[in-house]
Amino acid sequence: MSILTVENVTHGFGSRCILENASFRLLKGEHVGLVGANGEGKSTFLSIVTGKTQPDEGTVTWCNHITTGYLDQYSSLPAGSTIREVLRGAFAHLFDLEQEILADYDKMADCGEEEMTRLMEDVGEMQEILEQSGFYVIDARIEEYANGLGLGEVGLDRSVDDLSGGQRAKVLLTKLLLQNPMILILDEPTNFLDENHVRWLGQFLQNYENAFILVSHDILFLNDVVNVIYHVENATLTRYSGDYRYFEEMHALKKRQLEQAYEKQRREIAGLEDFVARNKARAATANMARSRQKKLDRMDVIELPRERLKSEFSFRPARTTGRVVMEARGLVLGYDAPLTRPMDLLLERNQKIAVKGVNGLGKSTLLKTLLGVIPPIAGQVELDQFVEPGYFEQEESASARTALEEFWAEYPGYTNGEVRAALAKCGLTAEHIGTQMRVLSGGENAKVRLAKLMHREINLLVLDEPTSHLDVDAKEELARAIAAFKGTVLLVSHEPEFYQGIVSGVWDLTEWTTKVV
Template sequence: MSILNVSNVSHGFGSRVILEDASFRLLKGEHVGLVGANGEGKSTFLNIITGKLMPDEGKVEWCNHITTGYLDQYSTLEKGKTIRDILKSAFSHMFELEQKTMELYERMGECTPEEMDTILEEVGEIQSILESSDFYNLDSKIEEYAAGLGLMDIGLERDVADLSGGQRAKILLAKVLLENPMILILDEPTNFLDEDHINWLKNFLKNYENAFILVSHDIPFLNDVTNVIYHVEKAVLTRYTGDYYQFREMYELKKRQIEQAYKKQQKEIAHLEKFIAKNKARVATTNMAKDRQRKLDRMEVIEIAKEKPKPIFGFNTARTPSREIVGVSDLVIGYDEPLTKPLNFSIERNQKIAIRGVNGLGKSTLLNTILGRIKPISGDVEQGQFVEVGYFKQEEESSNKTALDEFWDEFPSFTNAEARAALARCGLTTDHITSKMKVLSGGENAKVRLAKIMNRDINVLVLDEPTNHLDIDAKEELKRAVREFQGTVVMVSHEPDFYMDVATEIWDVEDWTTKVI
């Protein structure tokens, strides 16, 4: 049974064609992975099917009485509410039914016998719905999901306004999962999860009875939970049955077959054109030449799509700094309250350090403290001499500037050609470069920010979750560039595949925290 049908949808932004004549169907219980490189239109497609964006052409049809839950990259939370309040709001329709039963009970005191029968029947129906939905055990269900995603460690009575971006993302994810919709739509749900909570979500989705559509650049995760892949490339959406690795095999086979057919056809075209040129002017062979021309005119020419530009990352090394890059003594980090015990450590020249640990324990706070961007609660941080830092923040607010202007503001001495070339090296096309930052995808935004770091002379590279929005090619290229960087690296990452064979040391903030894990 098809619960979602997308027919011949086309959409673009300015001169950029994002989707062209795209069709899609979702069957009951299907677990769909939506894949493609950064900026190919995955988030645009999700916005179209959820009604946040109207397509230029085509139609989207849902089956009747469908319920959906959508977690996108940019969801927000209402300030002034606790975590428990937000999670309880997943069951707002049930609380409304409970409120209705209370109103019906109040009416019983002053109704006729006939009305009493009607009220009792309605109350019975509502109670049946609430009981079948396990309404009277909601608190235990909320706590089960909160524990699975690490929210119990934060405390369910905490105001959401006090939390980090990663913690808020977890709350939104838990709320969407608690809603148990007929279709679950998740855009990069693992971005702010650590390894333990990714495993919990993986098991949840593997056993999810309803359908879901998932966008993720975490390939092992994606592969484990999907049974259908939709691939978007060059504005074309193509369906493949199977998991991600099976899709890659079929995609590569199809690509080779098209390339072979293209080469064969090009040889035939060259042969026909040569025959026509040689024989069209001769009376004896002019009819044969015309036959060949007609054959050529009727031929459906195979086209090979141009390869999407792949990023080439690399970092310029500044002068050699002192042996000790950073030294800390009795350092306690935090904002209103301490997040760590007193810390004593040093970071030395050319070390490559990966910092891991569950969210909310102060990984980003630690980076900002040792960089001098926020003050410690107590203790000292001392930077070495001649330290030049390139800092990639976990999230930055997108501006109304174009990618070119964003880059140019930082490097005004660059010519137009130099600025464009610097952005192009990061895998950005002319369309991306001239688009506003706020309409670029998360991965394209990240590439612009990396371009700015790449064009400075640095000897310390600080990366806070750099892979969150990057596609597979960009992740692999960044990994290579970090490995080859002739300087010090401090990175926060939840992806062992990214840091394990790059880092010379791995620090776990769980060893330092004052919180109970």
Template sequence: MSILDVEQLSHSYGDKAVLQNISFRILKGEHIGLVGANGAGKSTLFNLLTGKLLPDSGHIHWNPTAKLGNLEQHIQLESGVTMMAFLQGAFQDLLNAEQEMLAISMEMGNAAGEQLDKLLQRYSHLQTILDQHDFYQMDAKIEEVAAGLGLTSLGLKTDVSKLSGGQRTKLLLAKLLLTQPEVLLLDEPTNYLDLAHIEWLKNYLSTYPYAFVLISHDTGFMNEVVNVIYHLEHNQLFRYTGNYQQFLKAYELRKEQIHQQYQKQQEEIQKLETYIQKNKARASTAKQAKSREKKLEKMVRIDKPTDQPKSTFSFQVHYQPARLILETEDLKIGYHESLFSAMNIKLERGEKVAIVGHNGIGKTTTLKTLLGQIKPIEGNVILGDRVQPVYFSQEVLIKGNQTALEETCSLFPHLTQKEARTMLARCGLRSEHIFQPLRTLSGGEQTKVRLCQLQLTTGNVLVLDEPTNHLDTSAKEALQQALQAYEGTILLVSHEPEFYQSWVTQVWDMEKWV
């Protein structure tokens, strides 16, 4: 039985078609991976399914009894609410039932006869509901999920308003998992998780009793938890049975088949056109030529197979700094109290360092302190001569309606519009992306724009805070190659060891600094 049926769904942004006449369904218990290049329309499809966007045409039919859960990224968390109280909200219906039971127990003291019987029946019904849903294990369930996602270390009595962006996302994910809806929509749930927490989520989803649709560029993670792949490509949606590795094999075979079909059809079209041209003017063969002309008109043309634009990145050292890049003297970082003991570290020219540690430990705070954006609690940061860092921030708030091209040209006025377009295209952005408001681009497309601008910024030290978030597999590989080839110095925060292990010169594990 299907939970969702989608029929002939289409959606466009202006004159840019994103989805064209796609149809699919979600069955009970299916674990679906939704894949496609950056900008293919994955997040758009999620927004259509949740009602945030309205389709241009087509129909979306949800089973009326199905409960949908979506990982919201921009929910306002009210001050004065603890993490524990927020997570208990996942069981609000059960908490309401408990409150009703307490009210009934008070009423029963003054009731008799038929009224008492009704109250007893209602009380018994509510008690059954609580027992069926393991209500009295609620706190244990919350502790389990909170620990799995790394929230208990923050203290469940912590006010939600004090959480960082990544911690807030983990809290929202925890509440969503605790509600256990019949369909989960998960858009990049591993972005703010450590390796241990990703492993926990992997185990959780692989045994999830209901259906989910997962968008993730962590293909290793996806491979372990899905049994169906939906692939968005060229505004169409294609279904593959199996995990991600099985999809890759089937996709390569399908591409080869389409290429062969296209070639075969082109040869047939060429033969028909040649025959028509040679014979339509001859009285003896005009009838046959007309027949072939009709056949050509009725032929359903196979579109020429095209690959997604490839990303190419290249970072330059614009001038050489001194040998010493930075050094700290008894540095203590934090906002109100020090996160670590006094730090004495040194970074020299040409070193490439990965900074690791669990989420919330202070990796971003450390980067900002080293860059002088946050004042240290104690100690000093000494930058070497001619050191010019270039910073890629993990989170950027985009305002206004500037396009990617307009923003790039305003930031780098020495570029002609043609030069800016060429640079953006090299980073894997199509023309429609370049002329689209930046805030309407997908997370991956926005990252590509920011990486393009990073390449254009004068500097000799790259300071990168989770640059692979939202990037598709192809772009991630291109970035990896560019950083490996970079002749300058790199400070990198990343939760993906497979991205950096082959090229960094050392790893700073912040968990050893505490």
């Protein structure tokens, strides 16, 4: 049975076509992975099917009595609430039912026999619903899900106002899973999860009885949990039955077959055109020439898909530093309270170091403290006098400036052509370059920020979760560029498979944390 049917949906922004005559169906129990390069329209498609955006053309039809849960990249939390209160909100309908039962009990204190019978029946039905829904083990269920996604160490009685961006994303995801909707729609759910929590979520989704649609650039995770792939490319959606690896094989095969058919037809067209040109003027062969021309006119010409602009990253090295690039002594991280015990850290020239640890331990805080963006609680950091750092921050608020204006503000001496060339090198098209930063996808936004970083001479490259929104090809290219960089690197990433072949060492913050993990 089709739960969701999308027919001939077309949508665009200005002159930019995002989807064209796209069709999609979601069957009961299907685990769908929605894949494609940055900016191809994955988040736009999810926004359309959830009703947040109206398509320019086409229809979106859900089956009756469906319940959906949507986790997008920009959801928010109610201010002033604790984590536990937000999570209990997943069961608001059951708490409302409990209040109805209590109200019926109050009515029983003063009612006739007939009314008493009716109230007892109502209470019995509602009580059965609560029991079947696991109402009386809600708190245990909340604890299980919260611990699985790493909220236990944050503290369920902590205010959501005090949470980091990654912790807030975890709360939203946990609440969504607790709601157990008939359709789960997840946009990049692993961006702020560490290895253990990604593994827990993967097991949860593998065993999820209902259907879900998942957008993720974490290929290992995606491959483990989906059984259908929808690929969005050049404004078209294509369905593949199977996991991501099977999709890769079939997509490559389909591409080769199309290229072979294109070459064969191109040779056939060249032959026909040559025959017509040589024979149309001769009376003896004019009829044959006209026949060949009619064949040409009727021919359905094969067109190869537009080649997507590939990202090309590289970082400009500044002058060489001394042997010790950075040294921290007795360093204690934190804001109002310490996050760590005193640490002694040494970063030497040309080392490439990954920083790991569960969310909330202070990985981003460590980077900012080492760079002097925020002060330490205690201890000191010394940088080599010739250090020229380049810092990619985990999340930046998107401005109303276009990508071109954003880059130009950083490098006002560049010509228009030089700015466009710099952005194009990172895989951004002319349409992207003229689009506001707040309208660009997360991956496109990250590419603009990387472009700005690439045009600065640096000898210390500091990257905080640079892969969160990047597509597969862009991640591979970034890994190559980091490995090729002739300088020192300090990297935070929740994807060990991204940095394992790059780094020369790992700093694990769990060795210094004051928290129980």
